[in-house]
Amino acid sequence: MLILVTLLAAQLPCLIANVVRGGPGLGTIQPSQGDYFQATKGGGHGDYHLIVLAPSSVQEMADFVFDGFRLAEKYRNPVMILSDGALGQMMEKVILPEEGSLPKTTPAWATTGKKKEREHNVITSLFIQPEEMEQVNLRLQEKYKAIQSEVRYEEIQTEDAEILLVAFGLSSRICQKTVDLAREKGIKVGLLRPITVYPYPYARLNELASQVEFMLTVEMNAGQMVEDVRLAVEGKVPVHFIGRMGGMILSPEDILHKLESVHESHNAVNV
Amino acid sequence: MAKGTIKVDGKICKGCELCIVACPQDALALSMNFNDKGYRFAELINDACTGCTNCALVCPEAAIKVYREPKPAKKVQA
Amino acid sequence: MNEKLYLEDEENLGTQVDESYDQVYCRPSTLTDVPFHYCPGCGHSVVHKVLMEVIDELGIQEETIGVAPVGCSVFAYQYMNIDMQEAAHGRASAVATGVKRVLPDKYVFSYQGDGDLAAIGTAETIHTVNRGENILMLFINNGIYGMTGGQMAPTSLIGQVTSTSPYGREAAQVGNPIKIADMLCLLPGAYYVTRQIVHNPNGVRKLKKALIKSFEYQKQKKGTCFIEVVSNCPSGWKMTPVETIKYIEEQMLPMYPVGDLKVPQN
Numbered sequence: 001m002l003i004l005v006t007l008l009a010a011q012l013p014c015l016i017a018n019v020v021r022g023g024p025g026l027g028t029i030q031p032s033q034g035d036y037f038q039a040t041k042g043g044g045h046g047d048y049h050l051i052v053l054a055p056s057s058v059q060e061m062a063d064f065v066f067d068g069f070r071l072a073e074k075y076r077n078p079v080m081i082l083s084d085g086a087l088g089q090m091m092e093k094v095i096l097p098e099e100g101s102l103p104k105t106t107p108a109w110a111t112t113g114k115k116k117e118r119e120h121n122v123i124t125s126l127f128i129q130p131e132e133m134e135q136v137n138l139r140l141q142e143k144y145k146a147i148q149s150e151v152r153y154e155e156i157q158t159e160d161a162e163i164l165l166v167a168f169g170l171s172s173r174i175c176q177k178t179v180d181l182a183r184e185k186g187i188k189v190g191l192l193r194p195i196t197v198y199p200y201p202y203a204r205l206n207e208l209a210s211q212v213e214f215m216l217t218v219e220m221n222a223g224q225m226v227e228d229v230r231l232a233v234e235g236k237v238p239v240h241f242i243g244r245m246g247g248m249i250l251s252p253e254d255i256l257h258k259l260e261s262v263h264e265s266h267n268a269v270n271v
Numbered sequence: 272m273a274k275g276t277i278k279v280d281g282k283i284c285k286g287c288e289l290c291i292v293a294c295p296q297d298a299l300a301l302s303m304n305f306n307d308k309g310y311r312f313a314e315l316i317n318d319a320c321t322g323c324t325n326c327a328l329v330c331p332e333a334a335i336k337v338y339r340e341p342k343p344a345k346k347v348q349a
Numbered sequence: 350m351n352e353k354l355y356l357e358d359e360e361n362l363g364t365q366v367d368e369s370y371d372q373v374y375c376r377p378s379t380l381t382d383v384p385f386h387y388c389p390g391c392g393h394s395v396v397h398k399v400l401m402e403v404i405d406e407l408g409i410q411e412e413t414i415g416v417a418p419v420g421c422s423v424f425a426y427q428y429m430n431i432d433m434q435e436a437a438h439g440r441a442s443a444v445a446t447g448v449k450r451v452l453p454d455k456y457v458f459s460y461q462g463d464g465d466l467a468a469i470g471t472a473e474t475i476h477t478v479n480r481g482e483n484i485l486m487l488f489i490n491n492g493i494y495g496m497t498g499g500q501m502a503p504t505s506l507i508g509q510v511t512s513t514s515p516y517g518r519e520a521a522q523v524g525n526p527i528k529i530a531d532m533l534c535l536l537p538g539a540y541y542v543t544r545q546i547v548h549n550p551n552g553v554r555k556l557k558k559a560l561i562k563s564f565e566y567q568k569q570k571k572g573t574c575f576i577e578v579v580s581n582c583p584s585g586w587k588m589t590p591v592e593t594i595k596y597i598e599e600q601m602l603p604m605y606p607v608g609d610l611k612v613p614q615n
């Protein structure tokens with residue numbers, strides 16, 4: 001984390017792949033989404049954000065390497081691919097992005113040897129004067145504002161949805177099956193999958209909050225992203241949670257049961 | 272022995288005295304004056320300097336310039 | 350006694366110099382004009398100065414990239430007028446590895462203290478040398494954590510009183526001083542390993558030669574050059590700068606003898 005924050009404060013572009021396993025500690029080697037807080041809310045010191053991409057397929061794992069480097073260069077900010085132990089080992093057909101599609105120019109701030117016509121370039125994360133450190137922070141905050149425009153998400157059958165599942169990465173793939181199972185039973189369920197978990201699709205979730213009865217957040221952790229969903233809906237609808245921890249994976253049926261029981265309790269109240 | 276002399280940038284000297292002990296001619300001492308950082312700075316106290324550069328080599332502040340009388344051969348050439 | 354006790358800014362300093370005299374020594378031009386923040390008499394400043402002098406003489410200011418450590422020399426880049434990076438504590442040689450691999454034809458050096466290189470950065474140090482990275486590693490061994498208030502370092506001497514060994518370092522409790530330069534000699538990646546000093550003029554002259562050699566070896570892509578400088582820390586050692594000379598000679602050098610530890614074969 002120290003190194004990560006050093007890179008960030010020195011505004012060095014880089015891409016970090018976090019293939020999450022069950023924790024805390026040495027933990028398990030089975031898939032988990034327990035690093036959501038660490039990836040999106042910090043874990044290092046200071047006010048900072050990474051750009052965090054959450055793939056849900058092997059194709060996206062490949063694509064996001066390129067997208068990640070592009071974003072990192074564009075914003076001079078570290079980017080993280082937040083994957084998990086299942087995606088990390090999965091075999092799927094992939095079309096590799098075209099090689100050479102990344103920029104190869106050397107940026108002006110790089111330490112390539114001082115040229116006569118310029119001052120020496122220094123790459124540092126040390127700003128010992130608090131006045132200067134505050135200015136650096138203000139610039140970072142400006143950058144994070146600009147990064148909001150990079151928000152990406154995918155919607156599945158949300159047009160007529162009365163219930164919304166919210167899930168990222170591997171959980172979202174399981175949720176797709178739940179959507180189908182529920183619709184077979186006549187329950188109008190949709191799914192929103194954040195593709196970037198920083199920046200986060202707060203605005204779209206807020207819109208959907210006016211449409212659906214409730215939301216159910218599905219994660220392989222004790223409930224981390226659910227906090228962002230609650231922030232997004234601003235109390236307009238109830239936000240429920242189902243998850244498993246330590247490397248355990250939910251089944252589509254587990255999610256369907258939870259969904260049905262919440263649905264029933266809501267109807268009971270409404271009667 | 273060649274004749275030499277030095278110039279000390281008293282503004283950046285920190286009075287560490289390392290030049291003084293490095294000088295084989297005992298030609299240096301701290302001034303009774305202070306610079307604006309409050310340090311007594313080094314200065315030449317006699318004309319024994321040979322321009323050997325010892326003081327300048329050990330000076331942590333890179334505050335010393337050394338000058339030397341040109342070698343006689345060079346003088347003839349000039 | 351002089352009447353005026355304070356030196357005016359614009360006052361002409363030093364002696365009048367006979368115009369026929371040649372200038373035989375001046376401040377290296379690759380040093381910036383920023384006055385060092387180091388304590389009076391600190392060896393860091395001398396090493397900075399000699400290093401910049403060598404870069405001047407070799408004419409490689411535009412070709413050299415340095416990596417500064419965490420420690421008193423964390424601001425080395427304020428004084429060295431070359432492109433530089435500041436690494437996290439202990440990681441300078443890892444950052445230098447990256448720079449060198451991207452720019453293999455540039456001269457790259459790391460500059461680290463003993464807390465940085467021989468404590469938190471031990472793994473990076475050993476593996477950089479083991480890979481034989483084609484860089485110069487400069488190691489300023491003052492036997493103490495200078496920056497943070499004079500705590501014991503792995504290099505502190507037996508019996509040395511520091512703020513974290515107030516009764517003197519005891520081997521039974523914290524081990525013996527680590528001679529990291531000697532250890533590194535065992536690694537095939539180490540091409541040239543030497544230990545130098547800067548507390549006397551001849552020491553400075555020899556350090557300069559070792560630096561020139563190291564840059565030449567780097568040009569020939571020979572592997573890692575490692576220069577340890579047994580230096581002082583007047584503030585951490587609670588001594589005047591002049592007293593540190595005696596301490597280095599009588600206490601430090603028996604443990605860390607000056608000279609080449611590994612020289613190129615043939």
Ligand SMILES: Cc1ncc(C[n+]2csc(CCOP(=O)(O)OP(=O)(O)O)c2C)c(N)n1
Nearest residue numbers: 419420421438462463464465493494495496
């Ligand atoms: C990861 C981390 N741990 C601890 C510190 C605090 N720290 C700053 S300097 C230093 C020791 C420096 O000692 P040394 O490398 O010997 O340098 P010197 O000041 O003696 O030249 C420490 C522990 C830090 N900045 N970062």
Ligand code: SF4
Nearest residue numbers: 294320321323324326
């Ligand atoms: S140049 Fe040599 S002789 Fe002259 S003051 Fe310096 S040390 Fe002394």
Ligand code: SF4
Nearest residue numbers: 284285287288290330
């Ligand atoms: S060595 Fe340099 S800083 Fe120290 S007293 Fe002499 S001139 Fe001043």
Ligand code: SF4
Nearest residue numbers: 388391421495582583
């Ligand atoms: S604390 Fe020690 S190492 Fe640091 S600047 Fe002062 S004398 Fe030098």
Ligand SMILES: [Mg+2]
Nearest residue numbers: 462463493495
């Ligand atoms: Mg030290």
